[in-house]
Amino acid sequence: MNFNEILSVIGGFGKYQKVLYVWICLPQLFLAFHMFVSIFTGAVPPHLCRPTRPSASAPASSTFNLSLLSSSAGWTQLSCSASLNHSAPLLNHSSIGDGLPAERCPGGWEYSQETFHNTIVTEWDLVCDNAKLNNLGSSIYMSGLLLGAVVYGYLADKYGRRNVxxxxxxxxxxxxxxxxxxxxxxxxxxxxxxxxxxISGVIMNAFVLGTEWTGPKDRMMAGIITDYAFGCGYIMLAGVAYLIRDWRKLQLAISAPGFLFVFYVWVLPKSARWLMANDRKEEAWELIQKAAEMNGKPLTKDLELCQMYKVDEKTGVKKKHSFIDLVRTPKMRRRSLIVFYLWFANVFVYYGLSLHISDFEMNIYLTQLIFGLVEMPARTITLFTLNRSRKISQLAFLAVGGTACLLTIFIPDDLYAVKTGLAMTGKFGITASLSIIYVYSAEVFPTVIRQNGIGIGSMCARTGGVIAPMLHLMKSISPRAPMFLCGLCPLLGSVLTLLLPETANMPLPDTIEDIEGHDLSEEGRDVKPDVHPQTPLKKEGGAQTD
Incomplete structure (x- = not known):
């Protein structure tokens, strides 16, 4: 028996696995907090230059009527420059455009506190010439996710999921x-x-730990459960941020509860599959017996572990493979490049929309709540469409997301509700598409290089996450450029998906030959015996499947 057959004996999703998923889902709430808290801590409130020599008509900051900032395009010029004619009223925007000389804000800025009491922008003046630093900081954070996916994935394979x-x-x-x-x-x-x-270390390995304990029939549902937990955190953040308007207190509120997870030292189990793969069979056997008893399916004492866990001899001699095999042959190269692009496009647009909700100029807390709520039906609907067609599901949701984003550029700026509605539809499509690409990728790649394919796909996804915070800078080229890209990328992905095969209810390919349709052995590859247990597969955001 392999480990999947062991799970069929002890229960693939019994009480043991359900308790495990409680421990896996709890951190997901705080992971969502950390992922999107910059929407509020890095928010840019309305602001005007504070003059060094206030005029008689505007003697103090108390005279700033920041509510007028959005009533005229001229106010945006007063956000980053001040009139040198200090005898002119500061709040008379006609002074800008009358040919009067202007200087960069000599006395700093005055910020509205109507929505936010304090953000990193107001504390460190990350506006005007320094505005790019705010977006750069978000990209650096996303780079951390990329590094974490690489480093902690390796460490987890070496030292175990639980420890990492x-x-x-x-x-x-x-x-x-x-x-x-x-x-x-x-x-x-x-x-x-x-x-x-x-974030990458916890998301990736928590999902890995869960899927390695879950039977094949229940893995898709189990994956959606953790997605729901992350979505709940997304929604809850809107309420937490609404109650805590100071960025330092908000950062502390989402971080300090993390110390409570110290009790995981006693309740979080190791992965029996990983222990067996690393020749620690006695530890694995103890965990399997515990899981069997909790699931009400105790094993007989005379059942030898070595008899339960041996690789089917029919697998025969296996070849050594590397990531080069992803692009070495024509059909495999086409599949790989398309899937890598789909990973990039999905994550790029997902975070591009999620991190820039303030661009829709509606109440930021309400918009955050709506964008969080829309993830629930988006993830749920995939449970019903995936079993019918992976290909059509991926294609359709990419098309919905891309079309909705693209339509926003034709909506007048004063119709904020319509633009937000279209963006919400775009978020719906992209969230569903992102859930599908996890499953689809694992089925497109053959078994011998599936791990490599999912790993590189994850790196492409994180690259999209790194670029997404910088999307806002394209507004200097055109105010509609960010949403144009958010629409174009998924639509291109939708077209490329037509070139991928249908994998629903189809046997998984095991070798490159299964895909190419001919024997590649004549290419002189080294053939060495390599009998090993099935290796679980990683997915972006921490998911795995076999």
């Missing part, structure tokens, strides 16, 4: 709290970068 999860939860709490007390933007960014690495 525990270490990452501890680092996340320590550095998250540290970020709340950062004395400068540079230190804050560095601390957030470390937190970003732990």
């Amino acid at each position: 999860i525990l270490v990452n939860l501890a680092i996340q709490a320590i550095f998250g709290v540290g970020a709340a007390f950062a004395p400068s933007f540079q230190i804050y960014t560095a601390l957030r970068f470390v937190v970003g690495t732990t």
Whole structure:
């Protein structure tokens, strides 16, 4: 028997697995907090230059009527420049455009506190010439996710899923709290970068741990459960941020509870599959017996582990493979490049929409709540469409997301509700598409290089995450450029999906020859015996499948 057959004996999703998923889902709430808290901590409130020599008609900051900032395009010029004619009223926007000379804000800025009491932008003046630093900080944080996916994936394979999860939860709490007390933007960014690495470490390995204990028939549902938990955190963040308007207190509120996860040292189990693969069979056997008893299916004492876990001899001699095999042959190269692009496009647009909800100029807390709520039906609908067709599901949801985003550029700026509705539809499509690409990728790649394919796909996804925060900078080219890209990328992906095969209810390909349709052995590849247990597959965001 392989481990899947062991699970069929002890129960693939019994009480043991359900309790395990409770422990897996709890951290997901705080992972969502850390992922999207920059929407609020890095928000840019309305602001005007504070003059060094106030005029008689505008003697103090109390005269600033920041509510007028959105009533005229001229006010945006007063956000980053001040009239040198100090005898002119500061709040008379006609002074800009009358040929009067202007200077960069000599006395700093005055910020509205109507929505936010304090953000990193107001504390460190990340506006005007320094506005790019705010977006750069978000990209650096996303780079942490990319590094964490690579480093902690390797460490988890070497030292075990449980150990890496525990270490990452501890680092996340320590550095998250540290970020709340950062004395400068540079230190804050560095601390957030470390937190970003732990996000990947926890998401990826928590999902791995869960799927390695779950039977094949229940893995798709189990994956959706953790997605729901992450979505709940997305929604809850809107309420937490609404109640806590100071960025330091908000950062502390989402980080300090992480210390409570110290009890995971006693309740979080190891992966029996990983223990067996690393020749620690006695430990694995103890865990299997415990799971069997909790599931009400105790095993007989005379059942030898070595008899239960041996690779089917029919697998025969296996070849050594590497990531080069993903692009070495024509059909495999086409599949790989398309899937890699789909990973990139999905994550790029997902975070492009999620991190820039303030661009829709509606109440930021309400918009965050709506964008979180829309994830629930988006993830649920995939349960009904995936079994019918992977290909059509992926294609359709990409088309819906891309079309909705593209339509926003034709909506007048004053119709905020319509633009937000279309963006919400775009988020719906992209969220569903992102859930599908996990399953689809695992079925498109053959078994011998599936791990490599999913790993590189995950890296492409994280690259999209790194670029997404910089999307806002394209508004300097055109105000509609960000949403144009958010629409174009999924539509291109939808067209490319037509070139992928249908995999629903089809046997998984095991070798490259299964895909290419001919024997590749004549190419002189080294053939060596390589009998090993089935290797679980990683997916972006931490998911796995066999």
